[in-house]
Amino acid sequence: MQAPEQAELAHAGFPNQPPDTTTRRARSHDRWGDQQSRFAPPLSSTWGDSRSAITDRFMVVLPDLRGYGRSVCKDPARYTWAQYVEDVMWLLDHIGLSSAVLAGAGLGSTITLRTAAAYPDRVRAAVLIGVEDMEDDEAKQAEIRFLDAFAARVEADGIEAGWEPILAGFPPVVGAMVRDAIPRSDPASIVAAATIGHDRSFRSVDELATITVPTLIFPGTDPRHPTALAEEAADTLPNGQLATIPIGDDLQTAVDLARATAPAIREFLTRSVPPVISTG
Numbered sequence: 001m002q003a004p005e006q007a008e009l010a011h012a013g014f015p016n017q018p019p020d021t022t023t024r025r026a027r028s029h030d031r032w033g034d035q036q037s038r039f040a041p042p043l044s045s046t047w048g049d050s051r052s053a054i055t056d057r058f059m060v061v062l063p064d065l066r067g068y069g070r071s072v073c074k075d076p077a078r079y080t081w082a083q084y085v086e087d088v089m090w091l092l093d094h095i096g097l098s099s100a101v102l103a104g105a106g107l108g109s110t111i112t113l114r115t116a117a118a119y120p121d122r123v124r125a126a127v128l129i130g131v132e133d134m135e136d137d138e139a140k141q142a143e144i145r146f147l148d149a150f151a152a153r154v155e156a157d158g159i160e161a162g163w164e165p166i167l168a169g170f171p172p173v174v175g176a177m178v179r180d181a182i183p184r185s186d187p188a189s190i191v192a193a194a195t196i197g198h199d200r201s202f203r204s205v206d207e208l209a210t211i212t213v214p215t216l217i218f219p220g221t222d223p224r225h226p227t228a229l230a231e232e233a234a235d236t237l238p239n240g241q242l243a244t245i246p247i248g249d250d251l252q253t254a255v256d257l258a259r260a261t262a263p264a265i266r267e268f269l270t271r272s273v274p275p276v277i278s279t280g
Helices: 048-053 081-094 107-118 138-155 161-162 171-184 189-198 205-210 227-236 255-273
Strands: 037-039 101-106 123-129 215-218 241-242
Touching: 048 215, 081 101, 081 107, 101 107, 107 123, 107 205, 138 189, 161 171, 161 189, 171 255, 189 255, 205 227, 215 227, 215 255, 227 241
Parallel strands: 037 101, 101 123, 123 215, 215 241
Antiparallel strands: none
């Protein structure tokens, strides 16, 4: 599970489309091509401090995921991996992009991988901060119990109470981002979002072998984002690359995270994502 996300700009009024997706478009010139390709991370608070390192070459889009920040969605039935993927597709369509580089942390990493698997022609590359653990049947049942208990605490005593017994097991930067985002989050949406635990993302890391886009992975260091899994994922993805910077206890704030990861992200994008040349 990842932290609730900070909203950059509320975007509403689409009754037949995901009304919960919020976006911010950085006002920067895209020197790498026309309007057909952009860097579009599916998280806002995680990536907000990184954008200044890449907006001279890419337009950055920072949405709140369904159920987090100001992307309010109280319907548990709308939390599936397939729905999250379709949210990404709707967002790209709405802002007129045929393809993008996707980036995510935790939950966002899984959404990025699922999107790349489902729509390889629309994902030019991927950046993952931590890879969420993948569950066999026994581990899946444990995940359901974990998230159901989290949701029960939030429903009974609020979002802070839901996170309180969990944060000690995460790196400090995760705790800092969670605490920062709690006041901007809707408790009913957080409860509903926890039902994602009942859906399966991937059964095995071997399923990642079908994802061929260039992928940069920053390894996690906690049990929910194990380092060994990041290493295995980088080896399994045909064009996977493991970053040398782990998400560990030395990172205290979102600013620390941005400073640690932004140089490698910029280098990866410069090397792995070719310019789009407009012909007309």
